[in-house]
Amino acid sequence: MSPLRLGINVDHVATIRNARGGTHPDPVRAAHTAVGAGAHGITAHLREDRRHIRDEDVARLVDELKVPLNLEMAATAEMIGIARRHRPHAVCLVPERREEVTTEGGLDVAGQRDRLRDACQALAETGSRVSLFIEADPVQLEAAVAVGAPVVELHTGSYCSARGPGQDREFARLADAAARADRLGLECHAGHGLDFETVGRIAAITTLSELNIGHFLVGAAVFTGLAEVVGRMLLLMEAARAGAPVTAR
Numbered sequence: 001m002s003p004l005r006l007g008i009n010v011d012h013v014a015t016i017r018n019a020r021g022g023t024h025p026d027p028v029r030a031a032h033t034a035v036g037a038g039a040h041g042i043t044a045h046l047r048e049d050r051r052h053i054r055d056e057d058v059a060r061l062v063d064e065l066k067v068p069l070n071l072e073m074a075a076t077a078e079m080i081g082i083a084r085r086h087r088p089h090a091v092c093l094v095p096e097r098r099e100e101v102t103t104e105g106g107l108d109v110a111g112q113r114d115r116l117r118d119a120c121q122a123l124a125e126t127g128s129r130v131s132l133f134i135e136a137d138p139v140q141l142e143a144a145v146a147v148g149a150p151v152v153e154l155h156t157g158s159y160c161s162a163r164g165p166g167q168d169r170e171f172a173r174l175a176d177a178a179a180r181a182d183r184l185g186l187e188c189h190a191g192h193g194l195d196f197e198t199v200g201r202i203a204a205i206t207t208l209s210e211l212n213i214g215h216f217l218v219g220a221a222v223f224t225g226l227a228e229v230v231g232r233m234l235l236l237m238e239a240a241r242a243g244a245p246v247t248a249r
Ligand code: PXP
Pocket: 009, 011, 045, 072, 092, 094, 102, 103, 133, 153, 190, 191, 192, 193, 194, 212, 213, 214, 215, 216
């Protein structure tokens, strides 16, 4: 049985930061907090349009993190150049369409073998472990082996959004793909859309070795943390009115 690691995706912290254009909340600080809470790695997606993570975030994550950084990106010349300069522990190649809200669907590895073989080789040369974000599809798994990727990440989005028998079918597809990946000698990760409800069955698949989770956790952290920060703000306001020294930290 593979030990199961948790990678935290900090893109959504950057999305909130970018809404105001300043530096708060800092996704790198969120990464440190996640690591302090026991996360085994950090994931960040540098998109072509830089809508959340930016180049300087990647540089700081590479510099500061003591745990593996998994850089998600499209297999473009620009992104491959950035990854080769920064040499993150891992690179997860994802499909990317400018108009999508989040990564929709997996990479068509079978349909672009030559391009992805070159990308895997270029990234492996500078020491990054490459994973391919794919649907739980035997054809894509075989193609991942053929292009020389050591790792695949299975897209759990359809499983997470399905309900009832449809969700059972999606789960069976993921479980079969994880077993097949193992037989093919691929390290197998999973992610997208996972939350407290959906993580249990996925985490129980013994051939998975890593889950990458972001959106739900950043959203849930608002509810876990909001009472504490409101209380802190009230204390600061009351102290100010009482003429007491006010310290922000
Ligand atoms: N893994 C990959 C390859 C992704 O693209 C994403 C979303 O950026 C995730 C995991 C995390 O998904 P979510 O934010 O829905 O938990």
